Amino acid sequence: MNQPLAGYAPAPVTARMENHGNNMLKVAMQTGSDLFARVGSMIAYEGFIQYEPNPPAVRQIARDWMTGEGAPLMKCSGDGLLYLADYGADVVVINLNGDGISVNATNLLAFDAHLTWGVERVKGLAKFAGQGLWNTKITGQGWVALTSRGKPIVVDCGGGEDETYVDPDALVAWSPNLKVKGKRSFKAQSLIGRGSGEAYQMAFSGTGIVVVQPSEDSTDRLRFRG
């Protein structure tokens, strides 16, 4: 009876964070190396793992997130295997090697607690995008997991002065050294209700990459869980 399901057994652990399939993240937890994960993203765990919602460290750093509803991160500690997922979104695992990445808050799934991170508001854009675009900048040596609705694409900004424009709803992550600007298509017609639908974009320039998902659904599913 088990045979059709046997293929889905977890593979042996080879790294701290691994994909199980495309949509699931497997984290090998160990005492001493804690993990921050999105609240509500845990789908299963083996071993002894404790969860601390709204941890003080997060409260310090992510003060800006605090709009009365608590930080969307929980601290996980203990020993065992932890499985995380976000409503079937694709999971991308990144091993930061001293470099950094800026992640849209809704696309961040988990990251090592020892990484340096901070929350910043994307300048010039908060006025435009309804959800108020917050991003988390993470640097250091360790693991980060992102989610993406559909298989993402990575675009090189190429250096130079040319700008790459991204729909903020489809943006997942970008290199922190890129220059970010909000761009508004100033067209009279876009103001009278007949816009092209692409009135606001974010413009990136500099050397680095931008990660974009093939979906413009940026709602935070995990927050609706209440």
Added chain:
Amino acid sequence: MAREFQRGHKAKISDLTAGTDLYVGVQITGPGLTFDISCFGLDAEERLSDDRYFVFFNQPKSPEESIQLLGAQAGDSESFRVTLDRIPPQIHKLAFTATLDGAGQMSQIAPGYVRIVAGGEEVARYSFNGSEFTTERAVMLGDFYLKDVWRFAAVGQGFDGGLEALLKNFGGEVAEEETPEPQQSQPAPPQSGAAPGFAPPAFGAPAAPAPAPAPQPVPQGYAPPPVPVPSVHAAPTIIAPMTPPGPGTVPPPGPVPAPYGQPQAPYGQQAPGQSPPPPPGYAQPQAPHAPGPPPGYGQPTPPPGYGQPPAPPGYGQQPPAFGQVPGQAAAYGVPSGAPQGAGVSAALEKFKETPTGQRWTQQNKKLVRVDLGIGGQPVLARQGSMVLYQGKVDFGYKGAGFAGRIVGNATGQEMQLMRCTGQGQVFLAEHSTNLHPVELQGDAICVSAENVLAFDESLQYEVRRIEGHGIPGGALFTMQFQGTGTIVVKTHGEPVVLPVTPTTFADCNAVVAWSAAAQVIVSSQVRMRRNAYPGDTGESVNLQFRAAPGNFIVVQPYEV
């Protein structure tokens, strides 16, 4: 997505891929059967006038190495590398054949395929199974043939007589040395232990047995055969891996390129730095020589066939200029010395942009890139479908036209389009739906209006209305496209393409597109489906299609 071929289908290679350096993989297996897979290089009379162009396990390459036998890998029972522009002019046809070695007949084979991989992407696949054959013992699976340009044909025809009949057909005589080959190969399966080890994971070819670091990068460079130096008498390699690779070992095709090549778009537009011989597929995914983030659009995904991660013997490191598109000149070719080291870029390597010089490029199943600089005409896209663009692109409002307005008035929902003009690349996607660029060359297709994502402005289209009692909104709106250009159709999930038969019905909510020659009849209340989904009135409308054979409909697994 690879283009699927049926028996008898033909296509220009240039429509499938821009490359001329092709990987041809054949998978043919059967319980207890062994096969010899070979390639015949035939002259204009379809004769094997030159024995040296009979490429098989005993003669793994043609004299100038335009045809090479690579052995089993990546789920293929046998694979070839074909460099079309190096094939000498007297060779007009390459026939890929499989002959049974030992007892058995072709009707016993398991489902198999012939596939063409170029640039690390599978571009064509002809699948076959035992039901297409009877007592044949030798089959011609597919041909590359020269008719003005190189073309590919899915043949699937066989001979009862086995290899000898095949040779006779090609005008070769069965020389004494050649006939014993089946016998010779059979008792010699000594490599069977080694072969499965490397066969299953396409990329698992360990670095250790890196085949003889040949300074000259041609044959051994990227074929990871278990034997270090494929000596001519290392024949057994052919049998050993033939059975083990199960269907599960076929590597995923990775981000899919636009299967519909654009013959009009001249490939000269690609950067001059990209010389034809090494197509992108042969590049090493991790490109250890690349400083930091790989230059430019790096190598998108590990190519299915040519895995061999580290230690590349100098073959196919793409010059940084690779993948430049004209509009952007050098900007993307510059190796960015960004401070992000191996970490981020290595993790994201597989999601890199797919480079091609075509107007429409499918980046992955759900994302399409259109290069407005190629072709120079605007694109109409559903509003809000742009996720990213580079270059100078202008987005303007585009009404759905007069007919569309009528539709809009009727339904209260006008199809909202935007016109993208300028120079640059626009990436289009919507709600993680699967996208399918369909290239029209003078033919016509009807697409349900909800499933249109974008199309070339050069296409003519009209909105049609299929009325029927019970259709939500009063009628089903379809857009009929005609002309020359590409239209991107979106589907929720993997669609199915059905041939139109006298009894072809489809749910009006699930049908996506159909060939314009098919006639649609609304057959209301054929079936009662109460509460199939919330808000349904309880009766569903089916559409019946009537058409001459050869027409098709496309249906998605999603009914809202």
